[in-house]
Amino acid sequence: MKSTLTLKQTKTTLENIEIIGDAKNFNVDLDEISNDSGVQIFQMKLTAEVPSELPVLSLRWKFPAHNVKGVWSTNALHEKRLRADWEEPTVESRVSVDAPIICLYGHEDENIQTFACADVINTLQMEAPIREEDNLIYCQVKFFTEKMAPTDSYETQIRIDNRQQNFSKSIQAVGAWWETFESLQPMEVFEACKLPLYSTWYSYHQNITVEGLLEECRLSSKLGYQVIIVDDGWQTKDNNRGYDFTGDWQPDRTPNMKEFVAGVHGIGMKFMLWYSVPFCGVKSKAYQTFKGKFLTENHRWAPVFDPRYPEVREYLIDIYATALRDWNMDGFKLDFIDDFKIYPETVLTKENGRDYASVNAAVDRLMSDVAKTLIEIKPAILIEFRQKYIGPAMRKYGNMFRAFDAPNDSLTNRIRITDVKLLCGKTVVHSDMMEWHYDEPVELGALQFVNILFSVPQLSVRMAEVSEEYRQMIGFYTNYWMEKRAVLMDGEFVACKPSSNYPILKSSKGDQIIYGVYEDMMVNCESSFSKIDFINGKRTEKIHVTFDHEIGNCLVTIYNCKGIVIKKSELEIKEQIYDFDVPASGLITLEKIAAL
Numbered sequence: 001m002k003s004t005l006t007l008k009q010t011k012t013t014l015e016n017i018e019i020i021g022d023a024k025n026f027n028v029d030l031d032e033i034s035n036d037s038g039v040q041i042f043q044m045k046l047t048a049e050v051p052s053e054l055p056v057l058s059l060r061w062k063f064p065a066h067n068v069k070g071v072w073s074t075n076a077l078h079e080k081r082l083r084a085d086w087e088e089p090t091v092e093s094r095v096s097v098d099a100p101i102i103c104l105y106g107h108e109d110e111n112i113q114t115f116a117c118a119d120v121i122n123t124l125q126m127e128a129p130i131r132e133e134d135n136l137i138y139c140q141v142k143f144f145t146e147k148m149a150p151t152d153s154y155e156t157q158i159r160i161d162n163r164q165q166n167f168s169k170s171i172q173a174v175g176a177w178w179e180t181f182e183s184l185q186p187m188e189v190f191e192a193c194k195l196p197l198y199s200t201w202y203s204y205h206q207n208i209t210v211e212g213l214l215e216e217c218r219l220s221s222k223l224g225y226q227v228i229i230v231d232d233g234w235q236t237k238d239n240n241r242g243y244d245f246t247g248d249w250q251p252d253r254t255p256n257m258k259e260f261v262a263g264v265h266g267i268g269m270k271f272m273l274w275y276s277v278p279f280c281g282v283k284s285k286a287y288q289t290f291k292g293k294f295l296t297e298n299h300r301w302a303p304v305f306d307p308r309y310p311e312v313r314e315y316l317i318d319i320y321a322t323a324l325r326d327w328n329m330d331g332f333k334l335d336f337i338d339d340f341k342i343y344p345e346t347v348l349t350k351e352n353g354r355d356y357a358s359v360n361a362a363v364d365r366l367m368s369d370v371a372k373t374l375i376e377i378k379p380a381i382l383i384e385f386r387q388k389y390i391g392p393a394m395r396k397y398g399n400m401f402r403a404f405d406a407p408n409d410s411l412t413n414r415i416r417i418t419d420v421k422l423l424c425g426k427t428v429v430h431s432d433m434m435e436w437h438y439d440e441p442v443e444l445g446a447l448q449f450v451n452i453l454f455s456v457p458q459l460s461v462r463m464a465e466v467s468e469e470y471r472q473m474i475g476f477y478t479n480y481w482m483e484k485r486a487v488l489m490d491g492e493f494v495a496c497k498p499s500s501n502y503p504i505l506k507s508s509k510g511d512q513i514i515y516g517v518y519e520d521m522m523v524n525c526e527s528s529f530s531k532i533d534f535i536n537g538k539r540t541e542k543i544h545v546t547f548d549h550e551i552g553n554c555l556v557t558i559y560n561c562k563g564i565v566i567k568k569s570e571l572e573i574k575e576q577i578y579d580f581d582v583p584a585s586g587l588i589t590l591e592k593i594a595a596l
Helices: 167-179 210-222 257-267 285-289 310-327 359-377 410-423 442-450 468-490
Strands: 005-008 018-020 027-036 039-052 057-064 070-072 091-093 101-105 111-117 124-127 136-143 151-161 197-199 227-230 270-276 294-296 331-335 382-386 400-402 428-430 492-496 504-509 512-517 523-525 531-536 542-547 552-559 565-573 577-581 587-592
Touching: 039 057, 101 124, 101 167, 111 124, 111 136, 111 167, 151 167, 167 410, 167 492, 197 210, 210 227, 210 257, 257 270, 257 310, 270 310, 270 382, 310 359, 410 428, 410 442, 410 492, 442 468, 468 504, 468 512, 512 523, 531 542, 552 577
Parallel strands: 005 027, 197 227, 227 270, 270 331, 331 382, 382 400, 400 428, 512 531, 523 542
Antiparallel strands: 018 057, 027 039, 039 151, 057 136, 070 101, 091 124, 101 111, 111 151, 124 136, 492 504, 504 512, 531 587, 542 577, 552 565, 552 587
């Protein structure tokens, strides 16, 4: 049934917006608090005379499905299609999973409608399906599907953007809107967040040795890598890729950790260490200590700490703070945050020593306290999270977001990087670690690199086993990335053709624009820049470009993937179509020659 709804208008509003559900003890007010140039912001308030359980309610509106090609969300990945109303909701977000935003876009990448919610802590369901009976889009934000503690009030905002602009800009604007809330101020980003990084995970898994990794640091640092993440395996001699020994976090395999960190620093690299935050393995001492203080003991990998207990939060915070003080590390990779969630056996009450009823609220408290404690010890601390925990709340606790695992999968890596980058603002996006089969031709292996150039490169191969031509490729593209990172990382970023997996990406800053071209299609070049680069992220050796106006004389340089100059010449660029011959995984640069 529909609830009682009071709708206050400031100017104009969606005529058909409504609240669906039984409000029970609550009064519901929906107030349009802003309506400016195609962007509306509504404030929804629920109030009750006495604390009561929040009822399941939906905010819903509809509009004709004109020119809707697809639907973007943080979890759509390869399938950004328009869904039917009988399918499962598109988005379920909470503090540590995805983000409450949906963008419907058109056939020319234009924004049709982007809507988002300011409640980034509690569980929300969102969808924008089409109903086959009437070909209308039914947008919905569904609240309180997950039980919450009784309250006498609740308040949030919903932002709806109908502006005619590239969908990338509408998504980026939502990220900027979230930043306007005092409770969602992002963690500070440091220069070290934007340094090429070596990870041990794909190259070593749990089979690490200190001397072996120091050698990896020596070799990779020569090619431009300035940070290492020592992943799983440092804390246990078990190498079965399991989590039975998590929870104690003692360096059993690397007992001289302080000296290890000092050795890495001596090479000139920064040192980060991996922790799986929620897991407490059954073979750990911590498991016995915290018995009965888990969200579940039936997880497929390990029991999951319950962060609603203050002693659990204190224990975890102390683990990280002690490691930082004792070992002088530079940062942390804090993993599996999304496994803090409600399980069938989780009791949602504030009792028996729990100071929170809500798991989501307790996660926010835990991670806020972790970040605060670590920053107090080392202000320029590095903290990395990976998809799916890349929402606006997570930006408070971390300054590096990594694309979810995509081993040897350049396409998926590019899609995931792009999805994260569109929403994460100045929080730095990293690629998933690059790897390849060592016998693969370098032009094919290089596809792993050219597909991630709009993020910070993470590398995970055994450098001693990499061929000389692969080292040339790694060195060339790492150096190129460092030279161009101001454009690639801090420029105006636009993603093209989301339904086709972003076959063209571009970023511009100042007088330079860089295009990543990943399919054989025409690049419509913005010719106002004096420096234009095209990265050939495919096997075919042609890049097709149409220039929107005449540039004039340019110095044209073509490189292969190892950085060898194939051709260097002058060319007068006119307002027309050009087919450039560029080696697979190579690039072409155009630089306008100033007139005398």
